[in-house]
Amino acid sequence: MSDLPRKAVTRTAKLAALPLGIAGRATWGFGKRIVGESAELVGRELQQRTAEQLFKVLGELKGGAMKFGQALSVFESALPEEVAGPYRAALTKLQEAAPPMPTRTVHAVLEERLGEGWHELFLEFEDKPAAAASIGQVHQGVWHDGREVAVKVQYPGAGEALLSDLNQLSRFSRLLGPLIPGMDIKPLISELKDRVSEELDYGLEAQAQQAHAEEFTDDPDVVVPQVVHQSDQVLVTEWMDGIPLSEIISDGTQEQRNRAGQLLARFLFSGPARTGLLHADPHPGNFRLLPGGPEGEDDWRLGVLDFGTVDRLPGGLPATIGESLRMTLDGEAEAVYELLCAEGFVKETIELDPDAVMDYLLPIIEPAQVEEFTFTRGWMRSQAARVADPRSPAYQLGKQLNLPPSYLLIHRVTLSTIGVLCQLGATVRLREELEEWLPGFVPEDPVDGEEAVAQA
Numbered sequence: 294m295s296d297l298p299r300k301a302v303t304r305t306a307k308l309a310a311l312p313l314g315i316a317g318r319a320t321w322g323f324g325k326r327i328v329g330e331s332a333e334l335v336g337r338e339l340q341q342r343t344a345e346q347l348f349k350v351l352g353e354l355k356g357g358a359m360k361f362g363q364a365l366s367v368f369e370s371a372l373p374e375e376v377a378g379p380y381r382a383a384l385t386k387l388q389e390a391a392p393p394m395p396t397r398t399v400h401a402v403l404e405e406r407l408g409e410g411w412h413e414l415f416l417e418f419e420d421k422p423a424a425a426a427s428i429g430q431v432h433q434g435v436w437h438d439g440r441e442v443a444v445k446v447q448y449p450g451a452g453e454a455l456l457s458d459l460n461q462l463s464r465f466s467r468l469l470g471p472l473i474p475g476m477d478i479k480p481l482i483s484e485l486k487d488r489v490s491e492e493l494d495y496g497l498e499a500q501a502q503q504a505h506a507e508e509f510t511d512d513p514d515v516v517v518p519q520v521v522h523q524s525d526q527v528l529v530t531e532w533m534d535g536i537p538l539s540e541i542i543s544d545g546t547q548e549q550r551n552r553a554g555q556l557l558a559r560f561l562f563s564g565p566a567r568t569g570l571l572h573a574d575p576h577p578g579n580f581r582l583l584p585g586g587p588e589g590e591d592d593w594r595l596g597v598l599d600f601g602t603v604d605r606l607p608g609g610l611p612a613t614i615g616e617s618l619r620m621t622l623d624g625e626a627e628a629v630y631e632l633l634c635a636e637g638f639v640k641e642t643i644e645l646d647p648d649a650v651m652d653y654l655l656p657i658i659e660p661a662q663v664e665e666f667t668f669t670r671g672w673m674r675s676q677a678a679r680v681a682d683p684r685s686p687a688y689q690l691g692k693q694l695n696l697p698p699s700y701l702l703i704h705r706v707t708l709s710t711i712g713v714l715c716q717l718g719a720t721v722r723l724r725e726e727l728e729e730w731l732p733g734f735v736p737e738d739p740v741d742g743e744e745a746v747a748q749a
Contacts, residue, residue: 393421393422393425393430394422394430394446394448396420398449399420399422399430399432399446402446402447402449402526402527403444403446403527405526406524406525406526406527407524407527413437414436414437414522415434415435415436415437415442416434416435416436416437416439417434417435418432418434418435418444419432419433419434420432423443424578428447428448428451428452428455428492428493428601429445429446429447429448429451429526430445430446430448431443431444431445431446432444432446433532436521436522436529440521440531440532441531441532442521442529442530442531442532443518443529443530443531443532443533444527444528444529445495445527445528445529445530446526446527447493447495447526447527449526451493452489452490452493455486455489455493456486456489459482459486459489460486480701488573488602491601491602492601492602495523495524495525495526495527495528495601496523496525497601498528498599498600498601499520499523499528501570501600501603502517502518502520502530502600503519503520504568504569504570505517505564505568505570505572505597505600506518506519506520508567508568509567512594513586513587513594514556514559514560514586514587514594514595515556515559515560515563515594515595515596515597516533516583516594516595516596516597517596517597518530518531518532518533518596518598519531533581533583533596533598534581534583535581535582535583535596536549536581536582536583537577537578537580537581538553538577538578538579538580538581538582538713538717539577539578541553541582541717542577542713542716542717545582545717547718549582549593550717550718550719551719551720551721552582552586552592552593553580553582553593553595553717553719554668554714554717554719554720554721555719555721555722555726556593556594556595557575557580557595557710557713557714557717557719558710558714558721558723558726559595559726559730560572560595560597561575561706561707561710561726562610562726562727562729562730562731563726563729563730565604565606565609565610566609566610566730566732569605569606569607569608569609570600570603570604570605570606571603571604571605571606571610571702571703571706572597572600572602572603572706573602573603573604573702573705573706574599574601574602575706575709575710575713576709576713577713577716578598578599579597579598579599580595580596580597580598581595581596581597581598582594582595582596583595583596604702604703604706606703608732609732610703610731610732611636611699611700611703611732611733612732612733613632613636613733614703614731614732614733615727615731615732615733615734615735616632616733616734617629617632617633618657618658618661618727618731618734619733619734619735619736620632621651621654621658622658622661622662626647626648626650626651627647629647629650629651630645630647630650633650636697636700637695637697638694638695638696638697638700639693639694639695640695643693645690645693645694649686649687649690650690650694652686652687653680653687653690653691653694655676655679657707660711660721660723660724661723661724661727662724663724664722664724664725665720665721665722665723666720666721666723667718667719667720667721668711668714668715668717668718668719668720668721669715669718670715670716670718672715673711673712673715
């Protein structure tokens, strides 16, 4: 029944060709330098050709390779423009499309998971997939009660394919690393591997999506489709139209960009506070812009899809984040440093300059310093270059900092969201969202009794 396992050899061969292609281009680059061409120009062209090959291969694959491409794509805004430009379109395509599963395979999965009479559950079912993701594809249909639905069908053998691809990519991580300045690729791949079993479990995904759907019912800003039916390898949810965020990035008006950016930031910080869950896959393919916000049809709401990867935060985002950010904005370097040490961001055997640590945190601090901040690719590239340059203090300090496991997903989701905001070029009132939703960012008012004692 599975088409993926039969293609495993082909997929592995394509992935294995990546380092060979990189090595070949390195030899070509060496030859160009021998004949006197600028090392900078040769290096730039070499990186560009490597990136084009990487994303061409990823675009032809399902499984872990596509998952890696989606995760990497949110950092596209950190790339030098001359490198990012040629394959930005390929990244967007990767987020939205993949080769479809044969119709006979889709029907076989539906029959196995929903029963021989699965057709009777639908008034209509479209065999041609409407969208594809790393572990499954989505079909449009009409449920037996008349609701338009999205039917997510998991690729047979998806788990094995994911792990196989990610294991291959992990072996090449050192060669892929230079594509994104300042980013260590290997931990990203390792984290994706850790999340595979969770994402394959549509029961967990259904629980997370329904929790969000119930919390955001009638919300003026955020829309989450209700879960209609769930079984192994099949998830049926309400259908949601709207403009994919990737289209807003490429062709949206500035008003749409700003609104999408504001709502994306709002969802990032309000979701954990309201549901105890963090949507941990913030690439543009998982968001839509829907007409009909608080100001009427000309306003917009944010539609959110795909809850296969979430971080469970029963108390919301850790108050340490808000407290350290607030103290950083107040210039309390020593207090911030002590808090980071207590949380394990600085190991006991290491001593760092508190002011240097605050400088390192600039990408998170700067947008919160002002009433509104315009996120741009240029700003993102400058921040990435600052922490990627081995000669810079930020680079040296970054190697000494530690990221506690409990903050791993929070850190990646925050950086990924900032990356998408930069792709949008959105002007966002980030501080407003922090004050509303981030625990610890606004100091708690003392209770009446404490006030009385203080005044006495």
